[in-house]
Amino acid sequence: MKLTQTTLDKLEDILSESEFVVRYERGNFQSGWCLLEAKRIVVLNKFLNVEARINTLLELIPVLDIQFDRLTHESQKLYMEVQKLSLTESKMAATTS
Numbered sequence: 001m002k003l004t005q006t007t008l009d010k011l012e013d014i015l016s017e018s019e020f021v022v023r024y025e026r027g028n029f030q031s032g033w034c035l036l037e038a039k040r041i042v043v044l045n046k047f048l049n050v051e052a053r054i055n056t057l058l059e060l061i062p063v064l065d066i067q068f069d070r071l072t073h074e075s076q077k078l079y080m081e082v083q084k085l086s087l088t089e090s091k092m093a094a095t096t097s
Contacts, residue, residue: 001058001081003051011057011082014075015042018067032056035064062086 001007012022024046027034033056034043042060044053061082071079 001054001085003054005050008050008054008057010075010078011054011061014061014066014071014079014082015057015064017071017075018064019070020064033060035060058082058085 015022019040021039021041023041023043025043026046027043032045032048032052035041036043042064044056048056061079066079068076068079
């Protein structure tokens with residue numbers, strides 16, 4: 001997956017199509033993000049560069065309640081790719097422990 005602004009925009013589209021609001025704010029984020037689940041708001045550290053923002057969303061999207069049926073076809077394909085990446089990383093982490 002390319003680490004470009006276009007990729008970041010597409011990942012943000014997945015969230016917005018599932019009725020999450022993505023905001024970039026200043027704050028003391030130990031992990032680079034904060035999630036307000038009840039309000040469906042994802043807050044990312046605004047000082048992260050594009051690559052870090054993408055990696056943060058790649059880590060976060062698989063654990064969110066994404067409404068797959070609401071996604072556009074393009075977003076569904078990207079979401080499936082994100083899920084596969086997440087599973088691959090989980091398997092790799094399990095074999096190295």
